[in-house]
Amino acid sequence: MELKEIKIIIKRLYREHVKKYLNKIFLALFLSIVVAISTSGTAWLLDPAIKKIFIEKDQTLAWVIPIFIIITFSAKGISLYFARITVIKVGQRIGAELQKKIANKILAADIKTLDNRHSGKYISNIFYDAGAVINLVSTGVLNLMKDSFSLVALVGLMFYQNWKLALFAILMMPLAAFFAKSLGKRIGKVQGEASIKTGELVVLLTEIFKGAKMIRIFQKEEEETVKVDQIISKVTEKNIKISSILIRATPVMETLTGFMIAGFIFFSGKLINSGELELNNFFSFLTAMMLAYQPIRSLATINMTIFQGATAAKRIFLILDEPIETKDDFKFHDLKLNQCSIKFNNVNFHYSNTKEKAVKNINLEIKGGTVAAFVGHSGAGKSTIISLLPRFYEPQSGKIYIDNQDIHKVSLRSLRKSLSMVSQDIILFDDTVKANIAYANSKASDEEIVEACNFAAANEFIKKLPEGYNTIIGENGVKLSGGQKQRLSIARAILKKSPIILLDEATSSLDADSEEVVQNAISNLIKNKTTLVIAHRLSTIHNADQIFVLKNGTIIDSGSHDYLIEKSNEYKSLYQKQLKQV
Ligand SMILES: Nc1ncnc2c1ncn2[C@@H]1O[C@H](COP(=O)(O)OP(=O)(O)O)[C@@H](O)[C@H]1O
Ligand SMILES: [Mg+2]
Secondary structure, X not given: OOHHHHHHHHHHHHHHHHHHHHHHHHHHHHHHHHHHHHHHHHHHHHHHHHHHHHHOOOOOHHHHHHHHHHHHHHHHHHHHHHHHHHHHHHHHHHHHHHHHHHHHHHHHOOHHHHHOOOHHHHHHHHHHHHHHHHXXXXXXXXXXXXXXXXXXXXXXXXXXXXHHHHHHHHHOHHHXXXXXXXHHHHHHHHHHHHHHHHHHHHHHHHHHHHOHHHHHHXXXXXXXXXXXXHHHHHHHHHHHHHHHHHHHHHHHHHHHHHHHHHHHHHHHHHHHHOOOOOHHHHHXXXXXXXXXXXXXXXXXXXXXXXXXXXXXXXXXXXXXXXXXXXXXXXXXXXXXXXXXXXXXXXXXXXXXXOXXXXXXXXXXXXXXXXXEEEEOOOOOOHHHHHHHOOOOOOOOEEEEEEOOEEHHHEOHHHHHHOEEEEEOOOOOOOOEHHHHHHOOOOOOOHHHHHHHHHHOOOHHHHHHXXXXXXXXXXXXXXXXXXXXXXXXXXXHHHHHOOOEEEEXXXXXXXXXXXXXXXXXXXXXXXXXXXXXXXXXOHHHHHHOOEEEEEEOOEEEEEEOHHHHHHHOHHHHHHHHHHHOOO
């Protein structure tokens, strides 16, 4: 990352996040000045201490100066403590703001955006990158202020004690600065790589959790272990590299300091011999120079902290800046529902990562209160058509209407309120049964929830669970059977009471017994509703008012079962191969 870009990012970080804490930063700035003054104060006090107490043997100052020394040291300690606390708070708050922004962004993002990025990567942004920004704001900003002020004060003192010696010492400093600059660039690159590897690690770990059973049945534990080991080794390698670049400053700085002190003693010996320097000035100067070592070292590495923070902030801003295509536009009215008829007019859609259209020239009309079934081989585009209705994806051309209102010209809120979706992959939260169902309507009363469960043929099994409706069902409902999960998701859809129902192979993963129960639940769910169903089951298809036969993204035939079995070869072959046996 170029210096120019870093500046832009730092400026943005300042504008959007740091600026509002400016009073706190000023407080830290003030405290930094106190730290700087008291640091050089201790070095200065050695001058009168040696002169008055040791050489002139002054009795009063013999106890006054030690008291001042205690005061300056404690002033330094206390102000440093409060300065640190202040910036730590600011840093953590800013980190939290960024984390919240990322989380909000994930919740608002288009499905298309989320499709193209693994969830683990977002998690790594939330932890790793936000952490680097926190470090930049808390450690970086404070050190920058405290150490530059201290350096200025100490160098000032050095000039005060003897300008010739001071000039000599100053000559050594640009060397350190030059060296530090080259480290900054290298560390930024490694830091980026470490972040990517950490992201990969999170990705892999989430997949190990999700794929727990699959890994065991395919006996891939060893392979997965190797993969995890490799990534962890890479992350470790990068982290070691970062640390070693960071501490690479130490030997160089130590050596430089050695040169400085050696040269300094040599040079000051000459000055003392020629009577240009007194012993008390010498000791005060020496102390100031030694004390200047810490701020120099810290300032020499500060550009790395800044670099790390800026590259991390860049990755975060990239996420935050991702445009959102599907969002609620307040200029649009709510959808006015009447019959709940649905119309697709020449709809074309391709996924953002493919050129091939997933659905082509879709024209269809579904009357309100009827059931439309979609059949076709897998990959024909059935799920895609259904996910266009809630605007999970936006068609590139064509229009979709509900009750003659373009769904892209009504509020997203009202659109999604009118739709319920039950699909093959059921998402349940690790919470109680009740909470999972009430997800559809948090205001639902217990009676309403039980009623919904009755309709969904779920009440009976729920009552038998260890704690009934208050049973915690585990991550994604691991403690329930497939059919039970499906019925919970149907109960949830029933509770939503929306007039349009989308069913995506809702029963395809169930055995015959569960299927019958679930099928009854579905019949209750879709009663008097407009329903779009993707089905493999003959019964569903027979009950449909209209069947659309899809092939490679196009509707090639449509009509009733009796019509299609006569006229459509595709339907006939589908029927014989797929639909019939199940
Ligand atoms: N999220 C996605 N990103 C890219 N391509 C996708 C995505 N989902 C589905 N597809 C592709 O779109 C086509 C239609 O898929 P889909 O609608 O899921 O088919 P069906 O539900 O009929 O089995 C397929 O070629 C599939 O590979
Ligand atoms: Mg599908």
